[in-house]
Amino acid sequence: MATTPNPDRRNERARRAILDAALELCSTQTYAGLTMEGIAKSAGVGKQTIYRWWPSKAAILLEAITERADQSLDFPDTGDLLADLRGQMYELVRLFTDPMFGAYGRGLIVAAQTDPAISAALLDTLIRPRVQLCIERLAKAQQAGEIRADVDLAVVVELLYAPLYYRMLLHTAPVSSEQVDSVISLVMSGIRP
Amino acid sequence: MATTPNPDRRNERARRAILDAALELCSTQTYAGLTMEGIAKSAGVGKQTIYRWWPSKAAILLEAITERADQSLDFPDTGDLLADLRGQMYELVRLFTDPMFGAYGRGLIVAAQTDPAISAALLDTLIRPRVQLCIERLAKAQQAGEIRADVDLAVVVELLYAPLYYRMLLHTAPVSSEQVDSVISLVMSGIRP
DNA sequence: CTGTCAAGACACAACGTCTCGTCTTGTGTA
């Protein structure tokens, strides 16, 4: 069909089966080993049903992940900036070192290198909202005088999180909570009044 | 042949043609569009000749890049730490924003996600030697009292360079010399005595 | 009764292996 499909008549059972099969297969093997045919077979679904609703396997994964990641989007504010940052970043370390999430997190970033649509969706739904929340938390601290007024908070966020992505993607060393502590310690001493 | 090929009888002309064709094709199209058959055809070479000497297209690119990157491996030491860092990092920005290098740099990192051999080679030949040189330059500054004695220099290097990789791979914002300036400025104020 | 569904056939592209016949190269012999 060249015409756009009708979402009202969509079979929810098939959608669920496809998303679940994609995550299931991705945790079993590598992202590279994930195929449309594999997903279709494992979900008990025709290939056309997949191609009707998703343009690529990366799009499937992105939807599956977004669905699960929507929860726990809030950045804590206990009044203790260090503790809040540490808690949030430890959580990210947990995700990055989780074999399942690690596999498809890397897979999505890989897909984003060649597929601009995936790149944009990844940024819009996962990365940027969380960066924004971190900036807002830092802004409160800045207003409270815990951070120098001239510091660009967007740069601080990059400084905090980039080393985690760096290690995850380049495999120079394992992502760890020790790394988080070192990074926070150095960055904090650079932005304190 | 199951036996290993004899390097002494290797045809240098074919090797050159393959490496050149790989770089050429990689700059023309995307890394994903790079195929063994394409390289073979473009180099005027049989596929077997490629498979005899390289296990994957990533291995070809790695060798081609290493060959060119060997030069200019030294980290400058003009006595001015800030200027030295800035110069070296501007150079990296230039590479990352170069369309050709950008394409196969990203390609190599992508390949490293699924191929441990590529990952190891990438680290050993390109990443770690340069990280080491940066650490050594920082160590001199530390001995000269420009950096606090308790600062872990390996973390500093990650803090400096990770944001560039972060932007290159996640496409949150363009890699730029302005970013370098912000990062250096924040990091320096965190490590000064 | 229109459109989605599961199933699978289809043409295409790239993979990695293989088999040719040709040409090159290192080595042993004179």
Added chain:
DNA sequence: TACACAAGACGAGACGTTGTGTCTTGACAG
């Protein structure tokens, strides 16, 4: 030193395999 020759690297491309994305079919649900 000169040369002959076997080993093997070469270009070309056929081959079976796998995954791609599209199309067709008949069943069935909104």
